[in-house]
Amino acid sequence: MQIDFEVLGKVKAKQSCRMTRDGIKYTPPDVKSYANWVRLSFMQKYPDWLPSTFNDTPLMVEIDAYFQIPKSFSKTKKQMATDGFIRPTVKPDCDNIAKGLLDALNGIVYPDDKQIVTLTVRKWYSNKECVNIRISDM
Numbered sequence: 001m002q003i004d005f006e007v008l009g010k011v012k013a014k015q016s017c018r019m020t021r022d023g024i025k026y027t028p029p030d031v032k033s034y035a036n037w038v039r040l041s042f043m044q045k046y047p048d049w050l051p052s053t054f055n056d057t058p059l060m061v062e063i064d065a066y067f068q069i070p071k072s073f074s075k076t077k078k079q080m081a082t083d084g085f086i087r088p089t090v091k092p093d094c095d096n097i098a099k100g101l102l103d104a105l106n107g108i109v110y111p112d113d114k115q116i117v118t119l120t121v122r123k124w125y126s127n128k129e130c131v132n133i134r135i136s137d138m
Helices: 029-045 075-081 095-105
Strands: 002-007 059-068 114-128 130-135
Touching: 002 029, 029 095, 059 095, 075 114, 095 114, 095 130
Parallel strands: 059 114
Antiparallel strands: 002 130, 059 130
């Protein structure tokens, strides 16, 4: 079985917990709101999905993150970026992109992200900022 869905908007990375002066840990609000947006994007496409569908199944996840083409690029460079010859080497890092998305989907798409045995993260330039996620059983 394979599922795929799109998360519109600028990709956000998982950030470390912050700490107040009193020593209380908290998750930054933008990290929480992005995780909620990821969950909502999934649930809109698969409203009747149960995480138990992927119960104890090894999973493969493919993530394609699309970044806005910089306005400073020349016409030629913009075309090369659109065609995939130039790829973004900007933040966020691939591992932080994956961590944020996989943690957000924990308990929603699959019981636990420990089931993910193959993970591919690719960064691309595009005119449309979004993330495409494909999850399949192996």
